[in-house]
Amino acid sequence: MEILKIGVMGARRGSSFMRTLQYMEEAKVVAICEVDDAALEENEYVTDEMKIYRDYDEFVHSGLDAVILCNFFHEHAPYAIKAFEAGVAVLSETTAAASLGECVQLVEKCEEHQGTYILLANCPYFTAVHAMKKRIDEGKMGRVLYGEAEYLHYTHVEDGSKIKKDTDLNNLHWRQVLPSNMYNMHTLGTLMYVTGSVPMKVSCKMIRRTDFYKSPRKLTDCNGSVVITEMSNGAVFNTTGCSGYAPTSKWYRLACEQGTMETKRYDKREDKLIVAGLDGNSEEMSPSLEEAGLVKEGDGFNLSAYEKSSHGGIDYHLTRAFIRVLLKKEKPFLDVYRSAALSAAGILGWYSALSDGKELRIPDFTKKEERDAVRDDFRTPFAKRYSDLQMPCRLDEKDKFVL
Ligand SMILES: NC(=O)c1ccc[n+]([C@@H]2O[C@H](COP(=O)([O-])OP(=O)(O)OC[C@H]3O[C@@H](n4cnc5c(N)ncnc54)[C@H](O)[C@@H]3O)[C@@H](O)[C@H]2O)c1
Numbered sequence: 154m155e156i157l158k159i160g161v162m163g164a165r166r167g168s169s170f171m172r173t174l175q176y177m178e179e180a181k182v183v184a185i186c187e188v189d190d191a192a193l194e195e196n197e198y199v200t201d202e203m204k205i206y207r208d209y210d211e212f213v214h215s216g217l218d219a220v221i222l223c224n225f226f227h228e229h230a231p232y233a234i235k236a237f238e239a240g241v242a243v244l245s246e247t248t249a250a251a252s253l254g255e256c257v258q259l260v261e262k263c264e265e266h267q268g269t270y271i272l273l274a275n276c277p278y279f280t281a282v283h284a285m286k287k288r289i290d291e292g293k294m295g296r297v298l299y300g301e302a303e304y305l306h307y308t309h310v311e312d313g314s315k316i317k318k319d320t321d322l323n324n325l326h327w328r329q330v331l332p333s334n335m336y337n338m339h340t341l342g343t344l345m346y347v348t349g350s351v352p353m354k355v356s357c358k359m360i361r362r363t364d365f366y367k368s369p370r371k372l373t374d375c376n377g378s379v380v381i382t383e384m385s386n387g388a389v390f391n392t393t394g395c396s397g398y399a400p401t402s403k404w405y406r407l408a409c410e411q412g413t414m415e416t417k418r419y420d421k422r423e424d425k426l427i428v429a430g431l432d433g434n435s436e437e438m439s440p441s442l443e444e445a446g447l448v449k450e451g452d453g454f455n456l457s458a459y460e461k462s463s464h465g466g467i468d469y470h471l472t473r474a475f476i477r478v479l480l481k482k483e484k485p486f487l488d489v490y491r492s493a494a495l496s497a498a499g500i501l502g503w504y505s506a507l508s509d510g511k512e513l514r515i516p517d518f519t520k521k522e523e524r525d526a527v528r529d530d531f532r533t534p535f536a537k538r539y540s541d542l543q544m545p546c547r548l549d550e551k552d553k554f555v556l
Contacts, residue, residue, distance in 0.1 A: 160184040163223035164192040169463035171198035173472045176458030186212040213239045226327040227251035227535035234262040242269035247338040249492040253527035256493040263489040272487035274338040277346035278470035279423035280445045281416040286347040287446040295410025297348045300390040302340035307399040315369045322539035330546045334378035335499035336395035350384040356512040357502035374547040493518040507554040
């Protein structure tokens with residue numbers, strides 16, 4: 154069997170995949186692209202067999218089958234496009250693209266080069282979350298009507314170095330700028346996967362907290378978001394993005410025609426599922442990996458590798474899904490079109506927040522005429538330098554924004 158040669162870009166989050174890929178027979182990490190020596194030194198999974206690159210072009214042309222993009226949040230699309238051009242498959246961290254124009258470029262370059270693309274969203278692989286998907290797919294719940302997904306990450310309030318003087322505004326980290334609704338793969342992305350739906354319309358309100366919006370570590374002035382999304386299956390979802398209040402946790406709920414399912418709040422492993430029927434009686438379940446549809450007989454599942462993998466094993470399921478896609482055994486749900494729609498829900502959600510919560514339509518990226526309508530819109534709230542910002546990243550500057 155030919156072993157797939159994987160390159161990891163960004164050695165911080167990338168270390169999770171290096172850890173998980175140690176246990177995979179079908180693929181191995183042969184190259185890393187990283188410019189920060191500290192990130193390499195702190196990464197315990199770097200071995201002498203891996204070649205280290207500082208230059209992405211050299212890295213992507215070094216004979217790789219696939220790259221795992223774990224670089225800065227808002228810079229994945231240009232590197233994914235270079236990978237398509239080099240004939241290399243892409244597993245991309247989120248967000249897929251940071252502007253609507255970049256979403257179009259990503260989709261069209263993927264089409265042009267018949268590229269392989271999968272978004273790195275790991276929360277769909279929580280046992281309880283996957284069990285929800287299985288129950289829906291088996292027709293046990295009827296149509297999905299309403300969904301909620303909550304991702305709270307309090308520690309981000311303290312992330313980033315202090316912005317002390319004007320010159321510091323030339324070296325901003327994305328976590329200091331991020332409108333929280335745009336970090337949406339753990340919430341909206343997960344509900345898309347579970348329900349097989351795509352976002353069609355979005356409106357968004359932001360939450361502000363005095364100590365957060367006055368924090369010298371932040372440029373954005375919002376620490377939370379409420380995102381209402383109308384989906385292609387007619388359901389409406391209410392999601393948080395990555396909201397900066399305590400306690401750090403994730404939680405999912407789906408109200409369906411035949412009852413309601415939810416994960417257990419503050420259960421870090423997300424392996425308990427509560428199902429309530431129309432009569433109001435509820436049952437707490439602990440589905441096995443098989444019952445959740447995550448493991449099938451004879452599919453090569455390795456329990457010890459799963460237990461040793463990062464994020465409680467969900468990165469193991471995600472990496473296995475990626476390998477199945479590379480080996481052409483399955484098609485990814487979060488393909489380039491749906492991943493672009495998820496990013497667009499984040500971008501347009503921020504446009505909406507700056508427009509007092511106005512509901513906005515999300516393009517269908519499979520249709521050229523819908524791509525044409527947004528292909529020249531490269532506005533994004535991210536920039537390394539404050540002076541390069543093309544649109545506000547603070548709600549208190551919303552008057553500067555024209556829809
Ligand atoms: N799904 C998850 O559970 C999860 C968890 C953490 C982070 N992430 C995602 O991972 C990505 C990275 O986040 P992070 O937490 O690792 O922090 P980060 O964004 O600070 O790290 C990015 C790393 O990429 C390197 N890098 C960036 N551009 C480069 C270039 N052109 N050439 C070489 N190296 C380059 C940087 O030096 C840095 O070490 C983000 O998109 C984030 O959303 C996902």
